[in-house]
Amino acid sequence: MREPHLVEAIRDDLGRHCPSLHLYIEKEKAEARGTFPVRGPEGEVADEYLVTIEVPSRYSEDLPVVREVGGRIPWTADRHVNANGEACVLLPDARWESFPVGAPFLEFLAGPLHSFFLGQSIFESTGKWPFGEWSHGRRGILEYYEMLLETESTEVIAGFLWMVSRREVKGHWDCPCGRGKRLRNCCLEKVLDLRKKIPARIASRSFRVLERSSAAPAR
Amino acid sequence: MFLHLTTGDKERLKTNLDVHIDHIRDSGVREAIRLIKLWRVRNGLKAKTFVLELLVVKLLQGKKGVAVAEQLKHLWTEFRDNTENLSVEDPANPSGNDLKPILDEMRWSLSAVARTTLTSLEALGWEAVFGRVEEDDDGGRGARVNILRSAVHIARPTKPWLREE
Numbered sequence: 201m202r203e204p205h206l207v208e209a210i211r212d213d214l215g216r217h218c219p220s221l222h223l224y225i226e227k228e229k230a231e232a233r234g235t236f237p238v239r240g241p242e243g244e245v246a247d248e249y250l251v252t253i254e255v256p257s258r259y260s261e262d263l264p265v266v267r268e269v270g271g272r273i274p275w276t277a278d279r280h281v282n283a284n285g286e287a288c289v290l291l292p293d294a295r296w297e298s299f300p301v302g303a304p305f306l307e308f309l310a311g312p313l314h315s316f317f318l319g320q321s322i323f324e325s326t327g328k329w330p331f332g333e334w335s336h337g338r339r340g341i342l343e344y345y346e347m348l349l350e351t352e353s354t355e356v357i358a359g360f361l362w363m364v365s366r367r368e369v370k371g372h373w374d375c376p377c378g379r380g381k382r383l384r385n386c387c388l389e390k391v392l393d394l395r396k397k398i399p400a401r402i403a404s405r406s407f408r409v410l411e412r413s414s415a416a417p418a419r
Numbered sequence: 420m421f422l423h424l425t426t427g428d429k430e431r432l433k434t435n436l437d438v439h440i441d442h443i444r445d446s447g448v449r450e451a452i453r454l455i456k457l458w459r460v461r462n463g464l465k466a467k468t469f470v471l472e473l474l475v476v477k478l479l480q481g482k483k484g485v486a487v488a489e490q491l492k493h494l495w496t497e498f499r500d501n502t503e504n505l506s507v508e509d510p511a512n513p514s515g516n517d518l519k520p521i522l523d524e525m526r527w528s529l530s531a532v533a534r535t536t537l538t539s540l541e542a543l544g545w546e547a548v549f550g551r552v553e554e555d556d557d558g559g560r561g562a563r564v565n566i567l568r569s570a571v572h573i574a575r576p577t578k579p580w581l582r583e584e
Contacts, residue, residue: 219539219547220461222532233463235550240565241572247562248550252463280579291580298577312577318569319579325563331576337583 210255213306221251230255232264236309238317247321249273253313260301261399263292264308266316273320277336280316289316291334291344293406296397341406349390353378358410363391364403435511439469442510446476447483451490457549458491462532466525470518473507492540498533502526 207223207230214221220235232253240246250270256262267285275281280288290298290312298311315331322330334340345357359376363369363383369391371384379386394403443452452475459466478497479490497505505526507518539547546552570576 215535219535222462222464222528222535224463224465224528226465233465235461235463238566239569241568245546245551246565246569250460250463277581280581282581288579288581290577294577298575311575315573315577316579318566318573319576321566322570325566329579330567330570331573332578334578334580336581340580 206259210305213304213309217306217309221253223255236313236317238314238321247317249317249320255305260303260305261401263289263295263299264305266313268317268320279320279323280333287316289313291340292402293341293344293398295402300397301399338409338412341409345406351377354410358407360387360391360394361403361407361410364394364398365400365407367400369395438511442476443472446479448476448479448490450487451475451479451494454487454491454549455494458536461549462536464525464528464532466529467521470507470521470525473509473518474505474522477507478505488545492537495533495537495540498529499537502530505529 207225210230210232211223214223214232218234218236220237221232222234223230223232232251232255234251236249236251237245238247238249249268249272252267252269254265254267256265266287266289268281268287269285273279273281273287275283275285282288295301295312298315299308319329319331319333322328334343342354342357345360346352349357349360351357356376356378359378363373363376369383369388371382371388373383375381375383375386375388376391377387383391443449446452452472455471455475456468458464459471475494478494482490482493485493503526505522507522509518536548
């Protein structure tokens with residue numbers, strides 16, 4: 201983290217929303233540590249988790265890395281925690297809906313992070329995820345784009361992702377929807393809209409995950 | 420015995436664990452020590468237990484008869500307002516061991532967290548500092564129902580995922 205104003209903004213957000221969570225800067229690494237509150241319907245603290253939240257050097261392009269360190273949540277796939285303890289709080293491709301790039305840190309705390317830990321508390325009690333869950337890995341990415349693009353074709357999804365990952369798009373390219381038209385006469389608006397929502401790096405990574413079974417569309 | 424050091428000029432401190440144990444046990448402020456250690460964990464502070472305990476014992480000299488709540492407020496006030504002057508000595512080797520480097524590593528974090536704690540305490544009370552007291556007459560059912568009700572009020576919930584390595 202190189203920007204002092206970002207550090208101060210994060211400290212302010214933590215102070216307001218999670219007063220037992222503190223930002224520590226050690227050897228140029230920024231990490232929030234302490235107790236994260238899960239709030240009840242009246243804003244009261246209904247549950248708590250001991251966490252660390254690493255703020256990456258490319259924040260806010262990259263998502264914070266969250267770990268529950270109180271030993272309450274097993275580091276297993278069914279709890280959406282990797283073997284290294286990293287919690288998969290949300291699907292990066294979906295972040296524009298709740299925590300777009302550039303949004304204040306407070307939106308991460310009050311949005312995806314709160315949903316994640318509230319979900320964990322409810323899963324502990326009921327065995328069910330209150331807001332649903334994406335499947336793991338590649339399947340989860342496909343589920344998301346099947347919903348977003350209203351298609352079940354992996355090839356079409358890969359095509360759209362490829363276009364979102366490019367530095368620029370050309371109107372004369374074949375439209376990724378597969379209807380055989382030029383992009384400018386077909387889904388150009390859709391592609392441009394996606395490019396505003398989903399960072400190219402994220403789209404590129406998801407494309408690489410999918411391309412094991414899809415080819416890049418014709419230019 | 421020797422304690423290994425990862426910072427400072429010396430690689431190890433020569434000390435005596437029995438002296439430490441007796442010093443803490445006979446301090447008369449073990450409850451405050453326990454609570455400060457809980458506070459440390461809840462706030463993610465990386466403060467060495469050895470030095471933190473000695474600091475608490477030193478700062479609470481003459482305050483053994485005071486209520487624990489007041490002891491804690493005194494400690495946090497000292498951490499917040501007297502940061503630069505905080506110092507401790509190793510009771511087993513007071514002239515031989517310089518604990519200043521260890522204390523220096525945690526000095527400003529102690530101050531910052533104490534500041535926030537005192538503000539939270541004033542605004543929201545002890546539950547904001549140490550968490551909610553469980554009222555378990557109903558076997559925790561009330562807390563579970565409350566958590567379930569919370570989900571209804573989330574305007575834009577997000578779904579967890581798992582990146583496969």
